[in-house]
Amino acid sequence: MERTAIIQRQTSETDIAIQLNLDGTGRHEIGTGIGFLDHMLTAVAVHGLFDLAVKATGDLHIDAHHTIEDTAIVLGRAFDEALGDRRGINRVGHAYAPMDEALGFVALDFSGRPYTVFQAAWATPAIGQFPTDLVQHFFESFAVHTRLTLHARVDGRNDHHKAEALFKALARALRTAVTIDPRRSGVASTKGTLTE
DSSP states (O other): OOEEEEEEOSHHHHHHEEEEESSSOOOOOEEOOOOHHHHHHHHHHHHHHHHEEEEEEEOOTOOOHHHHHHHHHHHHHHHHHHHHOOOOOOOOOEEEETTTEEEEEEEEEOSSSEEEEEEOOOSSSETTTTHHHHHHHHHHHHHHHHHHHHEEEEEOOOOOHHHHHHHHHHHHHHHHHBBOOOTSSSOOOSSSOOOO
């Protein structure tokens, strides 16, 4: 069974189209108009082994907020659709990702219950065109629309390193959580469902 999704979302502020294959090899074609966002989404594809195509246009003449937020929303919906009823998946994943002096950690659960705990402190207002306060907002928006519980934290000095460590940890935690366990015939839940 192919675990893929094609999601498009168009508003007066942005037009986002995402194609996702959970069982890919890390192939990616990403263009959002925000270089650091492209870099982070590339990390998600490569470290998660997801095939990911992202095409986003937004009102960057205002700022990067709408494009970053809406990309997270559409990416979350793509994961949600590709997972279907979440039958057979590990459901829970976690990963540490070091990058030089920075160490990022992400733990997540495809529980069907959106929740985010995020711990990070930033030294600069932005990494390229990506405001650092929107790193947390990206994770929160992604968690809501993927319908998962997400805990993320990072320590370090360099904001580029810290953000990249978080996205790499996210990718590797996602990879673990979405992997099919061949011993499991149903969902990993005592309730018997992860979608309600």
